[in-house]
Amino acid sequence: MKARRTIAAALSVLALTAVAACGKDGSPSDTAAAGGSAAPQLPTYTVKTDANLESSPVWAAAKKAGKLKIGAKADQPFLGFEDVQTGKRSGFDIEIAKMIAADLGFSADQIEWQTITSNNRETAISGGQIDYYVGTYSITAGRKEKIAFGGPYYIAGQSLLVNKDNTDITGADSVKDKSVCTATGSTSIANIQKYGAKVTQFDSYSMCVEKLLTKEVDAVTTDDSILKGYAAKNQGKLKVVGQPFSEERYGVGLKQGDAALQKAINDALKAHEDNGDWKKAYDATLGLSGSAAPSVPALDPIAG
Numbered sequence: 001m002k003a004r005r006t007i008a009a010a011l012s013v014l015a016l017t018a019v020a021a022c023g024k025d026g027s028p029s030d031t032a033a034a035g036g037s038a039a040p041q042l043p044t045y046t047v048k049t050d051a052n053l054e055s056s057p058v059w060a061a062a063k064k065a066g067k068l069k070i071g072a073k074a075d076q077p078f079l080g081f082e083d084v085q086t087g088k089r090s091g092f093d094i095e096i097a098k099m100i101a102a103d104l105g106f107s108a109d110q111i112e113w114q115t116i117t118s119n120n121r122e123t124a125i126s127g128g129q130i131d132y133y134v135g136t137y138s139i140t141a142g143r144k145e146k147i148a149f150g151g152p153y154y155i156a157g158q159s160l161l162v163n164k165d166n167t168d169i170t171g172a173d174s175v176k177d178k179s180v181c182t183a184t185g186s187t188s189i190a191n192i193q194k195y196g197a198k199v200t201q202f203d204s205y206s207m208c209v210e211k212l213l214t215k216e217v218d219a220v221t222t223d224d225s226i227l228k229g230y231a232a233k234n235q236g237k238l239k240v241v242g243q244p245f246s247e248e249r250y251g252v253g254l255k256q257g258d259a260a261l262q263k264a265i266n267d268a269l270k271a272h273e274d275n276g277d278w279k280k281a282y283d284a285t286l287g288l289s290g291s292a293a294p295s296v297p298a299l300d301p302i303a304g
Helices: 002-021 030-038 057-065 092-103 118-126 188-193 205-213 224-233 259-274 277-283
Strands: 068-072 080-082 111-115 148-156 158-163 179-183 198-202 219-223 238-241 248-254
Touching: 057 259, 068 092, 068 118, 080 092, 092 111, 092 148, 092 248, 092 259, 092 277, 118 248, 148 224, 148 259, 158 188, 158 205, 158 224, 179 188, 179 205, 188 198, 188 219, 198 205, 205 219, 205 224, 205 238, 219 224, 224 238, 248 259, 259 277
Parallel strands: 068 111, 179 198, 179 219
Antiparallel strands: 148 248, 158 219, 158 238
């Protein structure tokens, strides 16, 4: 009987350990899970103590408040991710936001992160809820009517994520009448509807991935960078299929009319691309998915 109790106790410990290891987004963090101690190291960013953008209303208000309000995603492994246990943010987009902040004169502990869903980005920027937004935010003509953009700092392409055992979906041409999930307000919706897919929408991609894992939808579609992150997070269960069928130019969203801040953001991106920080940040985040760093895109000119 004593031996049986000992075995039962040991099994209980193992079961609890397994549950802890199988937590949802945020446990463990994406970088820790993928790379461990041998993972490439993130760069560090020197805060510019002499930064002065008094001609930018947004910067001036942030400087007076002593904090920078940055909008981001929280459910995209290797891109914009928040550990729900510690509150720590990680990912390539987070690093882009931090390197810009440093050049604007703000340290990492002066950043106030705000999770903004795709559907609410323009409203949050225009209404002053955030100072700028970095979160797989595609630059489009329609969005530029409401806000301004810095960048682009990365170019992705829309693709498809399916279960590992799925042989029916091999690319965009094979999604006719299939149930495909994406985030509300994303540019992915119109792109996949062209191929005859039945689109399901949720506020976040993580919810789409949960539905995919339980086979309630046939595929998830968005930028290949996002999908590779989820495939890496769910190794052996999911795969990215087909060739990208769009071009998504990621930009930094900011309030329209603030040319000084827009220029400062572009200057910061260029400086950190030139000094190698951009590549280091990629290698330590998105690079952990096994995808080599792409070419750095040329920055769009600023009107006026």
